[in-house]
Amino acid sequence: MLPSPDVLAERLQNNDWSDTTDSLMAAVRDRQPGWLVDLIVRLDGEPGWAPPRLQRLAIEALAVIPGSVPYLAACLPPSYFVPRGRHADEGERSLAARLGASQPPGALTAALPLSTSPHWTAILAMWIQESVARGADLRHDAAVSAFWSALDHPLASLPLHPLPIEVHAQQFAGRYTATSAGSWGGGPLWNLNQVELPGTPAPPKVTRRSLRVEQQEALAAAYASTVAHNGKVEVAVFSLGAPLRALSRPVVASLRLSCFSNRSAREDRPFRPVTAPPGLKTQAMRPDEAYALLLSAAALGGCTNLAWSAAWGRRDAWRSLAALSGASGSFAEIAATAERCQWATFRSPSDWFYGVSIDEVAVCLRPDGRSIAVFAGTDTD
Numbered sequence: 001m002l003p004s005p006d007v008l009a010e011r012l013q014n015n016d017w018s019d020t021t022d023s024l025m026a027a028v029r030d031r032q033p034g035w036l037v038d039l040i041v042r043l044d045g046e047p048g049w050a051p052p053r054l055q056r057l058a059i060e061a062l063a064v065i066p067g068s069v070p071y072l073a074a075c076l077p078p079s080y081f082v083p084r085g086r087h088a089d090e091g092e093r094s095l096a097a098r099l100g101a102s103q104p105p106g107a108l109t110a111a112l113p114l115s116t117s118p119h120w121t122a123i124l125a126m127w128i129q130e131s132v133a134r135g136a137d138l139r140h141d142a143a144v145s146a147f148w149s150a151l152d153h154p155l156a157s158l159p160l161h162p163l164p165i166e167v168h169a170q171q172f173a174g175r176y177t178a179t180s181a182g183s184w185g186g187g188p189l190w191n192l193n194q195v196e197l198p199g200t201p202a203p204p205k206v207t208r209r210s211l212r213v214e215q216q217e218a219l220a221a222a223y224a225s226t227v228a229h230n231g232k233v234e235v236a237v238f239s240l241g242a243p244l245r246a247l248s249r250p251v252v253a254s255l256r257l258s259c260f261s262n263r264s265a266r267e268d269r270p271f272r273p274v275t276a277p278p279g280l281k282t283q284a285m286r287p288d289e290a291y292a293l294l295l296s297a298a299a300l301g302g303c304t305n306l307a308w309s310a311a312w313g314r315r316d317a318w319r320s321l322a323a324l325s326g327a328s329g330s331f332a333e334i335a336a337t338a339e340r341c342q343w344a345t346f347r348s349p350s351d352w353f354y355g356v357s358i359d360e361v362a363v364c365l366r367p368d369g370r371s372i373a374v375f376a377g378t379d380t381d
Contacts, residue, residue: 056080155315291338
């Protein structure tokens, strides 16, 4: 039997968290949204750090109960949306991710008219894209399409359906429970295949291009949130002296990259671009694997990012995919260009990489064979 919200609130005043986690888990397991609503209302405005913390956990637990959306829309307190991390919309991101992962088909459409608040509108926009990132095709839902066409939001340019290049990424979707959050991928992509790059062809003359700031930002978009944490990213584009038909290990090793270098005896000296060290390991990637890698990096947003978001991650992954492949135009045109590219990833023993949990690398030989783009990111807790 669940304890009364009054009992839990009184315990929190003495910093007593006994039964709180078990109670949240039981409420989700037994599908008791009413009890969670009562707890959320009871804790609203209570002093101290513990009641707001438990209230936030209760709200997020409510979001993972199938069919709970009307309860959630009716009880959201303004305090939940006060930014606590690096994202101004952290609360909206957190709820949208849980709703996208947990609610049954039809719940999204039913949720559209429940509120007209800006916070709810933002949740809906992200929930839609969370659903699409998980494989939902919402183009033929008239209510969702009408909402999307009228939406004034940075995500509104994204399509309402997954393109074929996105399908592989769905297996890495984040999962959520009453008291915990999963992550998108977070680095498992190295083991998708064991196709090593060949030893030929030999590399032609390679020249690293100078990139404008906006070009660097587009290439690195999938790592923007991670860089804001403790991460770092290197992006580069190389011109080739002769067209290449295929990537090879010697070609990748010939690229002068800072992520190939080791720190000198002077710790404050920046890493300098060098060719690959001994021990470089390379693997071929399919275009859909390259997109999955970018979405994993973008949706995770760093080792300890508390606002994992496939909605924003999808936007940033597409931006990086376009920049790496040298594509422009519609999403279908970007995907078509990316499909004509050759993709690879690598692991380097250099200490530029933290090697903690999230090292993401994509190498792209563009369709004309005359340029290679590189994305390399690493993060630490």
